Amino acid sequence: MAPRVGVVQFPGSNCELDALEAVRLLGGDAEILWHGDATVAGVDAVIVPGGFAHGDYLRPGAIARFSPVMTSVMEFAESGGPVVGICNGFQVLTEAGMLPGALQKNRGLKFLCTTVELRVDSTDSVLTSEADLGAVLRVPINHFEGNYTCSPETLAELQANEQIVLRYVTNPNGSVDDIAGICNAGRNVVGLMPHPERAVSDLLGSQDGVPLLRSLLLGATASA
């Protein structure tokens, strides 16, 4: 049976359809989880997609974390379910305390919309298990607040536990330690600024997001 992936939709999300499409392309079942419903509807994995949830008012993710669905997403993650936050979804997961640190405005104050190279620095996470360690992936970024920051203690912990799963080859936004994506201690929650769902076909300029999303589908199958 194909794994079921739920893609959260907040008012202001704008990458949820891309995520649905990418999951289906890779053979998964995908459905929308409306932010106002306090359930993850029995799915096997959750994607918190990109966009501008609740208009990014106050701070990106600050209001979205209080949406009813997030309580269920947190419970799902605590029970080991795979959860991936992409771009705005990463910001939501940090605001919700599901991942450490915070994302601040890009160094240079420019909105960045380009394709970057990512290096896979750990394959021990729900989003990177099927990627090759050290592989360089070309994946688009599309953000203004993607400059990852955290306390020195948190950074040391992330490094020691190899929770920094993806790093930028050339740092575009000022993120500490070139961080593009991290996972939690349980390795079932991953947040990243780049958009793997926009790199699943040569028509989109790159297929390098495929191993990442395939990892998630495999994790979803295992959790089903």
Place this chain on the structure above:
Amino acid sequence: MCDDGRMLFSVLVEVSLREGVADPQGATIERSLPHLGFDGVRGVRVGKSIRFDLEAADEASARAEVADLCQRFLTNPVIEDATITVTEGAHR
């Protein structure tokens, strides 16, 4: 004083980036000032201010509630600090 005996306070929350957190907006403003003929400006930091009126039993409980609100919602404690001003009476 409200009808039910509770008091009304005006609250000002000033949110600023914590010391040591880079402030690219502040830096950009500071860099541009000399071009406009403003010399000698240093230490520009950009934040935001949030104001509201709050009903509470007394000033101490008003302050406690605002502190909680700041910690859980109005600031991201990883990168931001809040300076809280509470005064009796509503904002005008």
